Amino acid sequence: MGSMNLVDTCAANSAAIFRPAPPILRSAFVGAARLPPCPIRLKKTSIAHSGGVAAILTEEDVKLAAGKEGRREFDFGRYVAEKAEFVNGALDGAVVMRQPAVIHEAMRYSLLAGGKRIRPMLCIAACEIVGGDPSAAVPAACAAEMIHTMSLIHDDLPCMDNDDLRRGKPTSHKMFGENVAVLAGDSLLAFAFEFIATGTKDVAPERIIACVDELAKAVGGDGLVAGQVADIKLTGNNADVGLDMLEFIHIHKTAVLLEASVVMGAILGGGSPQQVDKLRIFAQKIGLLFQVVDDILDVTMSSEELGKTAGKDLATDKTTYPKLLGVEGAREFANKLCEEAKEQLAEFDSDKAAPLAALAEYIGRRQN
Amino acid sequence: MGSMNLVDTCAANSAAIFRPAPPILRSAFVGAARLPPCPIRLKKTSIAHSGGVAAILTEEDVKLAAGKEGRREFDFGRYVAEKAEFVNGALDGAVVMRQPAVIHEAMRYSLLAGGKRIRPMLCIAACEIVGGDPSAAVPAACAAEMIHTMSLIHDDLPCMDNDDLRRGKPTSHKMFGENVAVLAGDSLLAFAFEFIATGTKDVAPERIIACVDELAKAVGGDGLVAGQVADIKLTGNNADVGLDMLEFIHIHKTAVLLEASVVMGAILGGGSPQQVDKLRIFAQKIGLLFQVVDDILDVTMSSEELGKTAGKDLATDKTTYPKLLGVEGAREFANKLCEEAKEQLAEFDSDKAAPLAALAEYIGRRQN
Numbered sequence: 001m002g003s004m005n006l007v008d009t010c011a012a013n014s015a016a017i018f019r020p021a022p023p024i025l026r027s028a029f030v031g032a033a034r035l036p037p038c039p040i041r042l043k044k045t046s047i048a049h050s051g052g053v054a055a056i057l058t059e060e061d062v063k064l065a066a067g068k069e070g071r072r073e074f075d076f077g078r079y080v081a082e083k084a085e086f087v088n089g090a091l092d093g094a095v096v097m098r099q100p101a102v103i104h105e106a107m108r109y110s111l112l113a114g115g116k117r118i119r120p121m122l123c124i125a126a127c128e129i130v131g132g133d134p135s136a137a138v139p140a141a142c143a144a145e146m147i148h149t150m151s152l153i154h155d156d157l158p159c160m161d162n163d164d165l166r167r168g169k170p171t172s173h174k175m176f177g178e179n180v181a182v183l184a185g186d187s188l189l190a191f192a193f194e195f196i197a198t199g200t201k202d203v204a205p206e207r208i209i210a211c212v213d214e215l216a217k218a219v220g221g222d223g224l225v226a227g228q229v230a231d232i233k234l235t236g237n238n239a240d241v242g243l244d245m246l247e248f249i250h251i252h253k254t255a256v257l258l259e260a261s262v263v264m265g266a267i268l269g270g271g272s273p274q275q276v277d278k279l280r281i282f283a284q285k286i287g288l289l290f291q292v293v294d295d296i297l298d299v300t301m302s303s304e305e306l307g308k309t310a311g312k313d314l315a316t317d318k319t320t321y322p323k324l325l326g327v328e329g330a331r332e333f334a335n336k337l338c339e340e341a342k343e344q345l346a347e348f349d350s351d352k353a354a355p356l357a358a359l360a361e362y363i364g365r366r367q368n
Numbered sequence: 369m370g371s372m373n374l375v376d377t378c379a380a381n382s383a384a385i386f387r388p389a390p391p392i393l394r395s396a397f398v399g400a401a402r403l404p405p406c407p408i409r410l411k412k413t414s415i416a417h418s419g420g421v422a423a424i425l426t427e428e429d430v431k432l433a434a435g436k437e438g439r440r441e442f443d444f445g446r447y448v449a450e451k452a453e454f455v456n457g458a459l460d461g462a463v464v465m466r467q468p469a470v471i472h473e474a475m476r477y478s479l480l481a482g483g484k485r486i487r488p489m490l491c492i493a494a495c496e497i498v499g500g501d502p503s504a505a506v507p508a509a510c511a512a513e514m515i516h517t518m519s520l521i522h523d524d525l526p527c528m529d530n531d532d533l534r535r536g537k538p539t540s541h542k543m544f545g546e547n548v549a550v551l552a553g554d555s556l557l558a559f560a561f562e563f564i565a566t567g568t569k570d571v572a573p574e575r576i577i578a579c580v581d582e583l584a585k586a587v588g589g590d591g592l593v594a595g596q597v598a599d600i601k602l603t604g605n606n607a608d609v610g611l612d613m614l615e616f617i618h619i620h621k622t623a624v625l626l627e628a629s630v631v632m633g634a635i636l637g638g639g640s641p642q643q644v645d646k647l648r649i650f651a652q653k654i655g656l657l658f659q660v661v662d663d664i665l666d667v668t669m670s671s672e673e674l675g676k677t678a679g680k681d682l683a684t685d686k687t688t689y690p691k692l693l694g695v696e697g698a699r700e701f702a703n704k705l706c707e708e709a710k711e712q713l714a715e716f717d718s719d720k721a722a723p724l725a726a727l728a729e730y731i732g733r734r735q736n
Contacts (some may be wrong), residue, residue: 009675051472080433095589098589099594100589100594100597100598100601102597102601103589103593103594103597103678104589107589150554152556154520154550157550158549159549159550160544160547160550161547177527178527179525179528179597179600180526180597182525182527182550182602183522183523183593184595185554186518186522186553186554186557186587186588186592186593187587187588187589187593188586188588189554189558189587190557190584190587190593191559191584193580193585193591194580194581194585195580195586195589196580197577197578197580197584198581205572205573205574205576205577208573208577209565209573209576209577209580210565212560212561212562212564212565212577212580213565213566214595216558216559216561216562216565217562219554219558220554220555220556220558220562221463221466221468221471221472221475221554221555221558222557223558223560224549224554225471225554225555226467226468226471228546229470229471229547229550229551230468231371232547232548233468233470260647273724360394
């Protein structure tokens with residue numbers, strides 16, 4: 001009865017391999033009680049000003065973001081350094097190495113590749129502008145970066161934009177193969193929601209659910225995916241793309257996730273519906289601004305300066321703002337969007353509004 | 369100043385294209401108030417017994433699931449028909465056609481391709497066994513099916529298992545191209561969380577958050593993705609795969625999502641922590657059972673009978689239960705798992721437990 005023994009061995013193995021019920025589930029469904037503390041370690045980092053800035057922004061960036069007058073009291077460089085280091089530490093602690101190693105390595109490779117962390121900063125700054133404790137927004141801030149990273153991994157695939165270089169490093173599929181790159185993106189996408197659900201503390205649960213909804217909407221058929229599919233199907237191959245379609249693509253590929261980042265921060269910080277609405281409009285303006293500036297940089301900067309392939313839009317005959325408006329016209333449009341965004345902040349406390357206003361200016365004037 | 373006019377046109381266009389704040393966000397962050405009704409239409413369908421069964425199970429399936437004695441009062445065929453039709457209607461109403469058409473068409477193509485809906489049924493039956501209103505579990509039930517569908521779309525890709533046939537139809541990338549298939553999977557993955565967040569009604573919000581966590585864990589580096597990456601890296605190419613690794617793969621590729629389906633249903637139905645724990649063990653047993661039966665069917669049935677490529681495991685020299693235990697040994701193991709699963713239901717009301725018990729038997733005895 002050799003097979004019976006093996007059957008018993010199978011049963012014993014199964015018992016050993018099945019993971020136990022995670023602690024959250026033992027206590028999360030008991031009614032109105034608060035969720036238990038986040039089981040995911042958010043590694044606190046010390047704030048090292050100069051090192052942090054160097055990793056994220058150039059000195060020129062900091063000067064630009066401080067505004068033309070250069071006399072603003074708010075220290076944007078310090079703010080960015082502090083938040084970026086905290087976010088980087090939180091992301092580092094969120095995705096830990098475990099088996100199967102290759103998938104966690106691939107997730108970490110792209111997630112910790114040194115992006116500017118604009119989405120997390122917007123999320124945290126939006127939490128602060130409505131008077132919230134920024135720690136309430138950290139899991140959502142990290143989740144927005146996870147979604148951003150997964151969209152880059154999948155957009156770079158050979159069957160999509162077929163890019164070899166991202167943030168100055170080989171793209172995920174170049175490092176790990178296409179199959180692992182697809183799966184690393186899937187895993188980051190799902191983990192973003194897990195991280196919000198398990199990591200968000202001291203926030204009314206209805207607000208956490210609203211964030212799950214907001215972030216999910218930014219991904220799917222009304223978000224990033226809609227923008228990417230429109231981009232694939234309608235641009236390139238000299239398709240006659242007008243302004244309406246160009247903006248549909250930009251809004252969906254870029255603006256919706258910036259919008260979700262800001263709106264999640266405002267919701268988690270305890271913002272009123274009116275405040276959330278104002279910040280949503282702010283975010284929509286800077287979302288489009290971000291893409292207009294991207295288009296300008298693509299035709300005015302080198303690949304080395306950008307850390308990704310420059311001139312790609314021209315090479316593929318893509319419709320862009322500089323192509324439609326000329327470079328100067330596109331710059332005028334960018335300035336207009338930046339001013340309109342900042343107008344949405346007029347009714348907030350000016351000290352608390354300073355980080356968001358400076359981030360808007362930085363997005364408008366960035367050089368890479 | 370032609371460019372100025374274009375700049376103004378851009379601004380006007382942006383205002384028209386930006387989506388307004390969705391209604392849920394205007395009221396969801398006001399504190400302890402309940403979430404507003406689901407904005408996603410769940411299409412109610414009439415219950416047509418025979419038509420429904422025909423679409424989901426063969427007559428033979430129904431006889432088998434009714435147990436060896438064939439005298440059980442619970443009408444499994446009617447139950448399955450009723451739930452499957454309701455779930456199919458809900459899925460049909462969840463993903464509606466809109467722009468960009470191709471992505472929504474691709475999502476619907478795979479989602480409505482006529483799967484057995486085992487995960488949604490387990491979710492609803494688990495809600496009922498703890499005395500919950502089954503409608504509370506419908507969004508989560510649909511979400512589990514969306515996740516299952518996205519995993520099939522991505523697993524079938526040329527860079528993964530490279531399958532041309534799924535549920536008797538061309539796979540997503542064969543129909544829509546690889547790029548749309550990747551994006552359709554991404555979109556379904558995100559939409560699953562949106563659907564739970566916006567669609568779940570009359571349930572304590574902490575329980576909804578616990579479901580988001582449970583479902584997300586079933587996808588990522590501890591779930592489907594972990595199983596798929598282990599499968600890709602370790603099986604095929606005559607790798608020497610032992611029982612431990614085989615079970616790691618099966619548990620992650622199949623069992624964790626069945627587990628999440630059952631556990632979400634139990635949580636949403638108001639189950640106690642002890643009840644949820646018992647049902648989690650039940651689900652782990654039937655999850656492994658499902659895969660053991662899949663392995664047996666791969667070597668004993670034809671492609672036509674299965675609706676997918678049969679004999680693939682043998683052709684690729686994959687380690688399977690029949691290979692390790694022999695076909696009879698694998699059948700014995702399957703019977704043992706089924707009995708152990710049903711033992712977990714002993715303390716529940718027997719009428720309420722009948723659907724889950726019958727589903728376990730069906731999973732153990734299914735022919736495709």
